[in-house]
Amino acid sequence: MSRFSWIAALLCALTILLTPAAAPAAPSSPGSSEGGTVDLEQRLEAANRAYIDAQNKINASRQRQAELAAQQAALEPQYEKLLDETTAVSVAAYQRGGGLRSLSSVLDSPTPGVFADRVSMLELVARREGEHLKRLADVRAELGATKAAVDDEVATQQAQLAVMAKQKADVEAALDAAQNAEAQRGLDVAKTTSAKAPKVVAEPAPRRPDGSWADETCSVPDPTTAGCLTPRTLHALQQVQKAGFKHFVSCWRPPGEPFEHPKGRACDFAADAKGFGGIAEGASLEYGTSLATWLVRNAERLGVMYVIWFRQIWTPAAGWHVYGSGKGDPSSDHTNHVHMSIY
Known part of the structure; x- marks a missing residue:
């Protein structure tokens, strides 16, 4: 080996040794290929927000109705007691010379002192x-x-029920519009409900005094990215993890898509422990189904607007429905992650 060849080989070896090793790549995100159209997402959001608002008002109405019923039940014994007491006073007054006999009783008083006593008694009875x-x-x-x-x-509650029915019809119409020929195979119920879902009950997210959800902005740090979340979405994420779901999760995304991720109101939970990969199978499939089941069970407590999992979507108004907006890949079909959108 010539002197120059030896020097070149040495420089090459030093370059390799001194070059920093590449950091392990983070699990890939589903990205913007979540499926669906802007029109579908907007219709889903509008219909579900209106439905959840109506549901909150109904819950507040029912609570108020229960309080009023309790007050009425408490007042009824008072009414009966006072009625009995008034009857007793009337009887006593009559027996002591009340009623039509009061005047003759006073006039028949044998002495001025007795007359004064009887007048005082009549005044007392009348006052009582x-x-x-x-x-x-x-x-x-x-x-x-x-x-x-x-x-x-009751009238308010009935009116809200009518609103709910209307919103349910709107959501179902939006979902039906998204179905395609491939989706006509129908729901796979086995992938929407798991008997192994944890029984942990989520801590409810804060509400307004009237039971409604406050409007929130992307204002708190997202622990899964460098972005932000709404306080209610962060609460939901923390409750999911507290329930035992610890696989990789990604929430916020940079602006550029019209859906909830850039607003800090959505999270994607990988079915596989290592990140977003291919179609979930075995333990990963069971993990995703358990998570979807748990989110549905705690939807009202957390303010869940909808859940997407394994070509199916759940909304408070329509329940589980075929999600026909995927493009045939695991990300847009949601067969490798559970999507959660928060009100």
Whole structure:
């Protein structure tokens, strides 16, 4: 080997040794190939938001109705008690010379002292009767007002039920519009519900005093990316992990797609422990089905707008439905990850 060849070989070896080793690649994200169209997503979001709002109002109405019913039940014994007391006072007054006999009883008084005593007694009885009757009238009026309030709550609840039915029809129409010929094979129920899903109940996300969800922005750090999440989405992510689902997850994505990820309102949970790969099988398939089942069970507590898993989509209004917006790959068909969108 010539002197120059030896020097060249040495430089080449040093270059290899001094070049930093490449860091292990992070599991790939499903990216923007989630399937679906902008129109479908917008219709889904609008219909589901309206449905969840109506559902929250109904829940608040039912709670108020239960409170009013309890108040009415508590007032009824008071009414009966006052009625009995008023009857007793009236009987006592009559027995002591009340009613039509009161005047003759006073006039027949043998002495001025007895006359004064009988007048005082009649005044006392009349005052007691008046107080009891007023209390009785107040209780009856309160019962009537409570009854009217209960009736109003029932009417409101019925109106909200009609809204819910309308929103359900809108969601189903949006989902039906997304179906294609390949999706006509129907739902695979075995991949929507798992008996092995954890029984852990999610801690409910904070609500407004009236039971509705507050509007939130992408304002808190996303622990899965360099982006942000809404506080409610972060809460849902933490509850998912607390329930035992610890596989790779990715939430926020940079702006550029019209769906929930850039808004910090969605997360993708890999079925396989190592990341987003091919179609889930075996333990990975069971993991994804268990996670989807758990999210559906806790949807109302977490504010879940919809869940997509294995060519199927769940919404509060329509339940599980065929998801026909995939493109035939594991990411857009959602056969390698569970998608969660939060209200």
